[in-house]
Amino acid sequence: MAGMVLEKWGAVWSALASLVFLWPMLQNHIPTGLRQWLTILADKLTTLFSPYLHITISEYGDDRFRRSDFFLAVEAYLSQACARRARRLKADLGRDAKNLQVSVDDNQEVTDDFRDAMLWWYPSNKPTRANFISFYPADDERRSYRLVFHRRHRDLVLDEYLPHVLAEGRAVTVRNRQRRLFTNNASNSWNPYRRGKGVWSHVPFEHPANFDTLAMDPDEKAAIIDDLMAFKEGKDYYVSVGKAWKRGYLLYGPPGTGKSTMIAAMANFLDYDVYDLELTAVKNNTELRKLYIETTGKSIIVIEDIDCSVDLTSKRKKASGDKKVSSEGEDDDKPKLPTEEKDDGTKVTLSGLLNFIDGLWSACGGERIIIFTTNHKEKLDPALIRRGRMDVHIEMSYCRFEAFKVLAKNYLGVEKHELFVEIRKLLEEADVSPADVAENLMPMSKKKKRDPDVCLAGLIEALNKAKEEAAAKAKEEAEAKEKEAAEAKEKEAAAKAKEEAEVKEKEAAAKEEAAAANGGEDQGKANG
Numbered sequence: 001m002a003g004m005v006l007e008k009w010g011a012v013w014s015a016l017a018s019l020v021f022l023w024p025m026l027q028n029h030i031p032t033g034l035r036q037w038l039t040i041l042a043d044k045l046t047t048l049f050s051p052y053l054h055i056t057i058s059e060y061g062d063d064r065f066r067r068s069d070f071f072l073a074v075e076a077y078l079s080q081a082c083a084r085r086a087r088r089l090k091a092d093l094g095r096d097a098k099n100l101q102v103s104v105d106d107n108q109e110v111t112d113d114f115r116d117a118m119l120w121w122y123p124s125n126k127p128t129r130a131n132f133i134s135f136y137p138a139d140d141e142r143r144s145y146r147l148v149f150h151r152r153h154r155d156l157v158l159d160e161y162l163p164h165v166l167a168e169g170r171a172v173t174v175r176n177r178q179r180r181l182f183t184n185n186a187s188n189s190w191n192p193y194r195r196g197k198g199v200w201s202h203v204p205f206e207h208p209a210n211f212d213t214l215a216m217d218p219d220e221k222a223a224i225i226d227d228l229m230a231f232k233e234g235k236d237y238y239v240s241v242g243k244a245w246k247r248g249y250l251l252y253g254p255p256g257t258g259k260s261t262m263i264a265a266m267a268n269f270l271d272y273d274v275y276d277l278e279l280t281a282v283k284n285n286t287e288l289r290k291l292y293i294e295t296t297g298k299s300i301i302v303i304e305d306i307d308c309s310v311d312l313t314s315k316r317k318k319a320s321g322d323k324k325v326s327s328e329g330e331d332d333d334k335p336k337l338p339t340e341e342k343d344d345g346t347k348v349t350l351s352g353l354l355n356f357i358d359g360l361w362s363a364c365g366g367e368r369i370i371i372f373t374t375n376h377k378e379k380l381d382p383a384l385i386r387r388g389r390m391d392v393h394i395e396m397s398y399c400r401f402e403a404f405k406v407l408a409k410n411y412l413g414v415e416k417h418e419l420f421v422e423i424r425k426l427l428e429e430a431d432v433s434p435a436d437v438a439e440n441l442m443p444m445s446k447k448k449k450r451d452p453d454v455c456l457a458g459l460i461e462a463l464n465k466a467k468e469e470a471a472a473k474a475k476e477e478a479e480a481k482e483k484e485a486a487e488a489k490e491k492e493a494a495a496k497a498k499e500e501a502e503v504k505e506k507e508a509a510a511k512e513e514a515a516a517a518n519g520g521e522d523q524g525k526a527n528g
């Protein structure tokens with residue numbers, strides 16, 4: 001008996017299973033017209049009986065290139081502004097990892113009211129490719145939010161509520177923003193699922209540098225701050241002159257003069273994210289462009305030691321000639337690029353980099369600052385650093401007295417000291433980097449114990465040493481030059497003497513010949 005019942009149910013299950021299995025095929029056999037009509041009918045019935053309207057906001061727009069700003073705003077709005085109304089919350093450490101941040105849990109519906117209108121938000125995760133297994137969820141999940149509301153609130157929602165959500169969401173994002181330091185290099189090594197995708201990985205940006213502690217000429221510093229302010233608030237200006245909202249800075253100078261520190265100070269001053277672009281890790285121009293598109297607005301893109309990253313010098317003709325090939329040449333196995341570039345082990349070309357800085361793509365997505373640093377400005381291709389690409393050239397030079405005063409104030413808390421006069425003189429005579437000066441002012445040994453007298457005396461000693469070394473080096477160089485000059489002179493003299501001897505020899509030979517000829521003539525005459 002039990003067996004019979006089981007058998008019956010078994011039959012029902014298998015019938016159901018085959019229906020489920022066959023449904024997609026059956027669907028194909030219903031004529032398209034009928035199917036459309038059925039869909040419309042179903043929609044009509046729903047609208048007739050359900051007074052609710054739906055709006056869907058999906059993560060990626062139609063272009064599928066960047067995440068939709070509106071989606072991000074909705075996410076922020078829901079996680080913050082509506083958190084109190086949700087039942088399931090999640091908590092995390094917020095900005096600076098100090099305060100707790102509570103937000104709506106994933107997949108939790110949220111109710112909101114706006115001017116007495118009730119609205120419901122439903123999040124959804126839709127896999128884009130159902131039969132594709134990936135360990136990296138962000139890849140094949142497409143998220144969206146659905147907003148449901150009564151149709152009598154239609155105008156209210158479209159005209160007022162959604163703009164309100166956008167504005168509020170953006171404000172929340174700004175408030176909660178933990179500034180980040182991105183790199184394109186780490187992604188290739190530590191996360192195997194992202195290997196080779198050319199995306200950025202990030203850590204919180206926590207560099208403490210700021211313009212107050214940056215040692216340099218006060219006037220130059222003020223000019224830079226002015227420039228940054230003008231940039232930050234210059235949106236309308238850039239629109240009015242028809243330029244992309246971006247600015248390039250070239251920081252050049254010897255090692256240890258504060259180039260990297262300056263970048264951190266700029267980022268802290270502007271409250272921007274930093275993208276540290278490691279050019280040697282970029283495969284080709286296409287990847288470079290991809291990296292650029294993935295950066296967000298309000299960011300500083302940095303390429304440190306640009307002269308060392310890729311050999312971009314003196315290849316411009318070659319590179320721009322190959323512009324088309326290289327910008328589309330993603331295929332690694334096609335040896336289309338010039339051989340010099342292959343030697344570097346990298347295929348980012350100068351033209352690719354120029355496009356990166358001010359090509360059409362560079363205007364996508366908000367304000368950006370691009371900074372190059374180098375120790376050898378003269379090695380760079382003029383095209384790369386011409387105004388318009390690198391708008392401001394900032395020289396970070398050796399420590400002079402004005403810069404020293406800032407360091408003394410930071411490290412020792414002194415603004416005046418009797419030793420300053422001597423230090424001033426020595427700083428004019430010796431080229432030392434701020435990093436060296438700072439090292440001398442930093443009382444690491446217990447003996448110094450932050451005693452300004454001891455530290456400054458130590459600095460004077462170091463400066464004197466640097467001066468002597470510089471003098472010795474200069475002397476050595478001068479001697480070498482002299483020696484070279486003397487050798488050259490000697491060589492010249494020898495060459496001249498040889499030449500003269502040769503000339504003399506030739507002359508003598510000519511004379512002899514003439515004499516011989518004369519002798520023959522005389523003899524002839526005598527014979528005649």
Ligand SMILES: Nc1ncnc2c1ncn2[C@@H]1O[C@H](COP(=O)(O)OP(=O)(O)OP(=O)(O)O)[C@@H](O)[C@H]1O
Pocket residue numbers: 213214215216253254255256257258259260261262375396434435436438
């Ligand atoms: N102008 C400066 N003001 C304050 N501190 C400085 C300055 N220059 C250098 N320093 C100190 O020296 C250290 C090294 O400086 P930084 O890394 O900025 O030099 P850099 O110019 O980037 O050198 P490199 O060319 O070798 O990259 C920093 O930790 C910083 O504390």
Ligand SMILES: [Mg+2]
Pocket residue numbers: 259260261304373
């Ligand atoms: Mg540096």
